[in-house]
Amino acid sequence: MTTARDVAAAVGLSVSTVGRALSDDPRISDATKARVIAAAETMGYVANRAARMMRGASSDVIAVIVPDLSNGFYATIAHALSGALTSNNWQLMLGESADDPRIERRHARGFVSAQVAGAIVVPTARPAPETVQLLTSLPHVQLLRRVGQLKPYWFGIDDTGAIRQATEHLITSGHRRIGFVGGTPDLPTGAARQRGYREALADAGIPAPDELVLLGPPLSMDHGRAAVARLLALQDPPTALVTASVQATRGVLEELLRHEVAVPQDLSVVGFGDEPGWSWWGPGLTTIALPIQQLAATCALWLLDRLAAGPDAHTAAYSSVSSGELVLRGSTRGI
């Protein structure tokens, strides 16, 4: 590896002159610059980034943590983030947490040790204290999920509003026994979505019996599957179903097909998110479409903007909430 010192020796100048010439410092004469640049080129000189970073140069890498890329929802997020970052000349370092705080911590360590300039995180329900400490040591934003320990910068969707909308649609269609398949309230998003369901029912004066509210782990299709089986086995099964996560929806859809449930005749279903294929599932899935691409892109740009502003620029707590949109297809009908 050729170093600046080698180049300096070759042209008979000092290392600092070489450094300045290559960074186009105005104090260096054009003749010298030309000589240095030519030498550097022929010698195949490439600046050592590690050394630069030791001098405090900030990296051009942004870290991203998502729960699971094999989940189309998060893959789309990663895609949008990647697009926004690279088109602004940033690199992306990626980690999947699998919703496991220990894996999340491992990534956080890796990121800090790799000296990333900032991080965009979809946090797990309870990040390890060390994770919090590590992330807090660098500029970061929370995406989709929000935990109190991390900095109060958050880009997410209106979870309560989305599920409320879905539930209200079913209520308006005349349904009274409406099942809810969602995530545990550990995750703020899980709690918020359940709230949307309960609020909509309460507003309409409809009870929400426990047997109709099925909660499970966040990224699990199995929970969706099991929930369908449980609901169908009830003495008085629901006439409609609201799902409150992408994976839950997936599981529900598969299981409904397996049980050959007549949708929407016997059961109306509203999904969460809008994944490829859902438009052709059975009669077409009525669902809450989420503007996750814009959300992710905006989030990335916000972070880059903050980085550009410098570490001193004190930023007040900030949150941006996007709304979902009900897409009507064939899986719901009035009764």
Added chain:
Amino acid sequence: MTTARDVAAAVGLSVSTVGRALSDDPRISDATKARVIAAAETMGYVANRAARMMRGASSDVIAVIVPDLSNGFYATIAHALSGALTSNNWQLMLGESADDPRIERRHARGFVSAQVAGAIVVPTARPAPETVQLLTSLPHVQLLRRVGQLKPYWFGIDDTGAIRQATEHLITSGHRRIGFVGGTPDLPTGAARQRGYREALADAGIPAPDELVLLGPPLSMDHGRAAVARLLALQDPPTALVTASVQATRGVLEELLRHEVAVPQDLSVVGFGDEPGWSWWGPGLTTIALPIQQLAATCALWLLDRLAAGPDAHTAAYSSVSSGELVLRGSTRGI
């Protein structure tokens, strides 16, 4: 950022002792080690990678280039790579090329400047010369696609065999007019898949008229859509269809629904890959399932192994070919 010096000050020892304690040097007493480790933990100490690299340590980052994460196929690949890398304590730096050599080059530059230890690449059809030069300067493997300019290490699928299998299945079922919707032969994979189609037909003594062979850009759903429209408009439309890329399949499936084509009564269809939802598309999609998870994981492990072997270990050209598997569902039938 907490440094080793900070930790040393906290425990009243020297930097070198701290360094040794953390690297489990046998010369340090267990008591001291414990003290240092405890302090490092509470203080959130993470070794500065840049400094380590200046001392000759290689980075723990592997670069990955895929065409497009919003494509479930590549998202799965990224997921598998990420799993294999992080479980071996490597970080992943990710770039999406969008199949554009210029974007690919930008990523290659970023990777080299970020001093990644190696790269896993799904290359574009014609990488820029600079990209080739940059990638060649570091250990790398090609995944799925293979271009001659890069090093001859490749993990991919038997494209020809996969499509041949799909085509033969249709021939065996009695079909004679079989359409082919695939990618341009620019990409070796596109060429190989088309070969599989032609070979199967040739073996059965069936002609492959140009009007039935529709080629388009690799990552385009639109091509799949347009192809369906074109084929249906033919005077003598095909009775069966082979698709030769995931995105083409997606487009075809959507368009068939839009045109309300009776599958498999009027048209048999074999897809490429097996994405979520394809099992419930119409009568269930008969398709070629690809072992991309294992493929990606194996590829990552191979690269890590080579890195562990050191830069001197000369490796002979290597390629690993995985086969697809025909999954029979409802979208094909005999005539």
Added chain:
DNA sequence: TTGAAAGCGCTAACAC
């Protein structure tokens, strides 16, 4: 068993 000190390649403050 621990400490002191050198030095990796680079940049920036301070000479001249």
Added chain:
DNA sequence: GTGTTAGCGCTTTCAA
């Protein structure tokens, strides 16, 4: 306009 020097955080001699 160019050179000298210090020091980023770490590992690794060399001392003690």
